[in-house]
Amino acid sequence: MLTLAILIPMLGALALLVSPRLGHQAARAVAVGASVVSFALLLIVWIGFDTAPSAPDFQFLAEVPWIPSLGIAWRVGVDGMSLALSLMSGVLFIASISWPMENPERPVSYYAWFLFLESVSLGLFLVLDLLLFYAFFDLSLVGMFFLIGRWGHDGAQRAALKFFIYTLAGSLAILLAIIGLVLSMAPITFDMRSLIAAQPLAGYDFQGGLILLGFMVGFAIKTPLFPVHTWLPPAHVKAPGPVSAILAGVLLKMGTYGMIRIPLQMMRESFAAYALPIALFALASILWGAIVALGQTNLKRRIAYTSVNHMGYTVLGIATAGASLAGVEKAQSLALTGAVVEMVAHGLITGALFLIAGGIWARSQTYELDAFGGLAKVAPKLTVAAVIAAFASLGLPGLAGFVAEVQIFVGTFAVFPVIAAIGLLGILITAALFLRLLQQVFFGDLPSARAGFPDLSRRESVVLSVLLALVVVIGIYPRWLLDLIGSATRAIVGG
Amino acid sequence: MPIGDLTPEIAIIVAAVLALLFATFAPRRWQARAALIALAGIAVAAVLLVNQIGTTRFTFSGTWALDGASIWARLMILIATAFCILLAPGWFRTDPRHGEYYTILLLSALGAMAMAGAGDLLELVIAVLLSSVTGYTLAAWHRDWALSVEAGMKYFLMGALANALLVTGVTLVLGLLGTSSYGDLSRLFAGGVDASPLLFAGFALIVIGVAFKLGAVPVHAWLPDITEGAPAPAAAFLTVVPKIGAAIALARLVHLIPPEALGLRPLIAVLAAATMTLGNLAALWQDDVRRLIGWSSVAQAGYLLMAITVLGVSPDALTALLTFGASYAIGNLAAFAVVTHLRGRTALADYAGLARRQPIAAAALVLAFLSLVGIPPTVGFLGKLMLFLTTIQGGYLWLAALAAANTAASLFYYAKVMGIMYFAAPPEEVQLLDRPSGVAVWIGMIAVIGGAIMAGTALDVFQLSTLLPL
Numbered sequence: 001m002l003t004l005a006i007l008i009p010m011l012g013a014l015a016l017l018v019s020p021r022l023g024h025q026a027a028r029a030v031a032v033g034a035s036v037v038s039f040a041l042l043l044i045v046w047i048g049f050d051t052a053p054s055a056p057d058f059q060f061l062a063e064v065p066w067i068p069s070l071g072i073a074w075r076v077g078v079d080g081m082s083l084a085l086s087l088m089s090g091v092l093f094i095a096s097i098s099w100p101m102e103n104p105e106r107p108v109s110y111y112a113w114f115l116f117l118e119s120v121s122l123g124l125f126l127v128l129d130l131l132l133f134y135a136f137f138d139l140s141l142v143g144m145f146f147l148i149g150r151w152g153h154d155g156a157q158r159a160a161l162k163f164f165i166y167t168l169a170g171s172l173a174i175l176l177a178i179i180g181l182v183l184s185m186a187p188i189t190f191d192m193r194s195l196i197a198a199q200p201l202a203g204y205d206f207q208g209g210l211i212l213l214g215f216m217v218g219f220a221i222k223t224p225l226f227p228v229h230t231w232l233p234p235a236h237v238k239a240p241g242p243v244s245a246i247l248a249g250v251l252l253k254m255g256t257y258g259m260i261r262i263p264l265q266m267m268r269e270s271f272a273a274y275a276l277p278i279a280l281f282a283l284a285s286i287l288w289g290a291i292v293a294l295g296q297t298n299l300k301r302r303i304a305y306t307s308v309n310h311m312g313y314t315v316l317g318i319a320t321a322g323a324s325l326a327g328v329e330k331a332q333s334l335a336l337t338g339a340v341v342e343m344v345a346h347g348l349i350t351g352a353l354f355l356i357a358g359g360i361w362a363r364s365q366t367y368e369l370d371a372f373g374g375l376a377k378v379a380p381k382l383t384v385a386a387v388i389a390a391f392a393s394l395g396l397p398g399l400a401g402f403v404a405e406v407q408i409f410v411g412t413f414a415v416f417p418v419i420a421a422i423g424l425l426g427i428l429i430t431a432a433l434f435l436r437l438l439q440q441v442f443f444g445d446l447p448s449a450r451a452g453f454p455d456l457s458r459r460e461s462v463v464l465s466v467l468l469a470l471v472v473v474i475g476i477y478p479r480w481l482l483d484l485i486g487s488a489t490r491a492i493v494g495g
Numbered sequence: 496m497p498i499g500d501l502t503p504e505i506a507i508i509v510a511a512v513l514a515l516l517f518a519t520f521a522p523r524r525w526q527a528r529a530a531l532i533a534l535a536g537i538a539v540a541a542v543l544l545v546n547q548i549g550t551t552r553f554t555f556s557g558t559w560a561l562d563g564a565s566i567w568a569r570l571m572i573l574i575a576t577a578f579c580i581l582l583a584p585g586w587f588r589t590d591p592r593h594g595e596y597y598t599i600l601l602l603s604a605l606g607a608m609a610m611a612g613a614g615d616l617l618e619l620v621i622a623v624l625l626s627s628v629t630g631y632t633l634a635a636w637h638r639d640w641a642l643s644v645e646a647g648m649k650y651f652l653m654g655a656l657a658n659a660l661l662v663t664g665v666t667l668v669l670g671l672l673g674t675s676s677y678g679d680l681s682r683l684f685a686g687g688v689d690a691s692p693l694l695f696a697g698f699a700l701i702v703i704g705v706a707f708k709l710g711a712v713p714v715h716a717w718l719p720d721i722t723e724g725a726p727a728p729a730a731a732f733l734t735v736v737p738k739i740g741a742a743i744a745l746a747r748l749v750h751l752i753p754p755e756a757l758g759l760r761p762l763i764a765v766l767a768a769a770t771m772t773l774g775n776l777a778a779l780w781q782d783d784v785r786r787l788i789g790w791s792s793v794a795q796a797g798y799l800l801m802a803i804t805v806l807g808v809s810p811d812a813l814t815a816l817l818t819f820g821a822s823y824a825i826g827n828l829a830a831f832a833v834v835t836h837l838r839g840r841t842a843l844a845d846y847a848g849l850a851r852r853q854p855i856a857a858a859a860l861v862l863a864f865l866s867l868v869g870i871p872p873t874v875g876f877l878g879k880l881m882l883f884l885t886t887i888q889g890g891y892l893w894l895a896a897l898a899a900a901n902t903a904a905s906l907f908y909y910a911k912v913m914g915i916m917y918f919a920a921p922p923e924e925v926q927l928l929d930r931p932s933g934v935a936v937w938i939g940m941i942a943v944i945g946g947a948i949m950a951g952t953a954l955d956v957f958q959l960s961t962l963l964p965l
Contacts, residue, residue, distance in 0.1 A: 149917065
């Protein structure tokens with residue numbers, strides 16, 4: 001089932017590849033169709049998923065041997081965390097593929113690359129083999145490189161190249177760390193479940209620290225954390241809106257997902273030893289992301305930097321969960337649940353924000369905030385969507401971001417009270433920057449150049465309302481999501 | 496004499512002679528048919544070689560090693576040579592006497608096979624010389640074209656120096672230890688040998704002599720000239736086939752000497768580090784795709800040396816060497832197949848927008864480059880993975896980390912080519928070579944992906960291989 005969910009988008013991509021004469025509409029129909037089928041399969045998995053405490057950690061397992069002598073196999077399976085993330089990715093891919101192209105040239109290959117990226121993103125969350133995890137991690141870079149470079153705006157190639165090299169350097173650090181980790185197993189295996197069970201590096205201080213460093217550097221680049229976030233703003237600004245949505249919504253999650261799955265789960269002892277420095281880096285990202293975002297005059301750069309800030313919250317939650325303190329397992333489990341909810345919420349919210357930004361670019365060819373004002377008068381639907389998304393992003397109660405951040409901070413106060421207190425500042429700044437953004441773009445006087453600014457088309461309205469409806473539902477009634485994610489975090493933290 | 500042990504090599508010689516006779520007497524329009532004779536000879540040799548699988552012994556009084564390493568390497572050499580032959584008829588169509596090319600090619604392949612099988616220092620010298628002399632000819636085949644002649648000349652001058660160093664090294668070792676046979680040398684080392692600086696110098700000189708064939712620092716400078724100036728099918732051959740033979744020859748040499756005896760492994764580690772770094776740095780700013788592939792091929796030789804560094808220290812070193820050798824061969828040959836198919840197009844600017852006019856060729860080049868970087872799911876990824884694995888296992892973490900940094904840097908120039916092919920405006924019209932070269936492009940593409948899928952089997956058989964002397 002999971003294998004099929006990964007394969008179907010890939011087959012869709014291949015089908016598009018061999019039929020280059022297809023029209024724009026037909027290509028999009030194929031792409032939407034393939035991603036909907038894949039999502040439906042994930043829904044079936046979700047319905048069959050058992051969240052009871054007695055249920056096994058990983059379900060829907062399947063295994064096909066590949067390189068037995070190195071313990072490498074096609075292994076898939078899900079726990080609550082990876083299922084939630086892959087469901088979110090499925091939604092976001094359908095949304096981004098349905099969203100109109102910004103510069104509609106060569107649509108067939110555009111949709112083919114999108115499906116390819118969907119396949120490898122789902123693959124990354126669903127596989128339980130470190131080598132395949134790494135393979136999908138790398139392939140996501142290839143897909144993103146071509147999408148940004150080919151369909152981005154002027155100067156996109158440089159941004160794409162920077163993104164590719166920067167993140168490949170990170171992934172090579174991960175590869176070395178993976179090798180170090182599997183070499184400590186006898187016999188060698190890349191099976192995530194055996195590695196989690198074995199905790200092979202327990203007791204190896206120096207070696208464990210080095211391997212942890214490799215993983216954290218690699219994942220920090222992908223997440224991205226301060227100070228290795230500098231590839232993110234150019235990549236976002238040059239990428240078309242739907243590609244940005246995927247980059248922020250899905251690809252950044254690979255970093256934080258990796259942090260939980262590998263260092264936190266497979267090397268608890270080493271992670272605990274360095275939980276405090278990791279939390280400090282998270283705090284730096286929270287503050288730096290928020291402050292720098294406040295100073296941006298470019299719409300997309302501003303949203304891009306809030307991603308640094310939000311991913312900082314996530315990593316803070318992860319660091320809290322990994323700290324070695326007895327007696328606070330409840331708080332740690334809460335923080336980790338919050339971190340995973342933040343990943344889902346940030347995916348949906350920032351995905352929506354970047355789609356909106358893409359829509360604004362498609363209508364005006366600029367991201368400069370100064371060029372806008374009073375859009376509420378001409379584009380009421382766009383305004384409503386942007387207001388909801390911005391409020392969700394700044395953590396307004398009743399929306400998805402709040403559910404996540406409240407859990408992270410409640411959990412963190414029990415473990416790192418000072419860091420949590422300083423981190424709250426980030427929320428204040430984010431609130432300020434989003435309010436100013438809304439005020440500048442949607443309220444005030446309408447510049448004459450924007451007089452004929454068209455409102456959302458039907459297709460755009462449908463896509464945004466689905467994403468934002470999910471944001472509201474998670475905000476008001478988060479039980480179903482928390483149950484799903486909680487089943488995984490309970491197993492990870494043991495609270 | 497156990498003539499039967501040499502049947503694959505004899506088949507190659509017979510085919511070379513037949514091709515020469517045919518080329519001498521056949522009319523011009525039939526010259527390309529000499530390729531069929533060469534292919535038939537390779538097929539026979541390959542079958543005979545497959546029959547040797549599983550053998551592990553010295554033959555011909557200890558001068559010729561039949562073991563897993565030499566058998567797999569020689570099989571790779573044959574397959575790679577056959578692939579290069581596929582590229583040749585179209586390329587040399589206008590050359591009235593090009594039937595002789597196949598003779599030289601087969602003899603050069605024979606030199607590489609002899610390097611892989613050499614079990615004696617003198618045998619090694621002969622093998623290197625055979626491979627070199629034929630190599631110069633292949634490089635300078637376009638004798639009316641200055642670049643080709645320059646490439647051949649540079650190759651020859653550097654080769655003369657490297658061969659002289661090799662012979663000096665062999666003389667030193669022979670004089671100091673009184674034997675040139677690997678079997679005897681290994682017994683001597685097992686019994687304990689005085690590690691005199693002179694002996695170290697002797698082995699170091701031999702290492703440099705073989706490093707020349709590998710295209711490693713300090714005798715690497717011929718490689719980019721070859722890839723730029725030599726006929727593209729010959730460049731494909733020269734950047735792959737001698738390297739496979741030289742890799743096994745060097746591995747066998749290092750394997751002779753116990754890790755604690757001479758300090759040869761740190762030397763190789765330094766060569767590896769220097770080679771990969773220099774190759775990548777030089778490739779960074781190339782705006783000529785063929786020179787770029789040449790420098791990348793230098794860098795790849797550096798990666799290959801990593802496996803030799805940890806030979807005898809890490810249990811999987813030989814497996815990594817064979818795996819990486821095969822994956823490099825596939826990636827590089829696939830890249831050259833595309834270049835040849837595009838009629839040797841070389842300036843980076845000429846690749847602009849290629850993806851729109853020739854999507855298959857562009858995709859094949861991207862896959863080949865991704866394989867050379869080592870990005871999954873290409874065969875190059877498994878090669879790199881094995882390499883990193885054994886290097887870390889062998890305790891050379893710094894070397895693995897340097898290789899990782901180099902890999903990230905190398906992406907810059909590979910991605911530059913990919914970017915210009917896909918993101919730039921397309922050219923007017925793209926001329927292609929012929930149908931066989933198109934087939935070669937497809938074969939290359941399939942091998943890059945298929946090699947990764949088949950990796951399980953390949954690793955299993957490579958893991959069973961041994962390196963003589965035991």
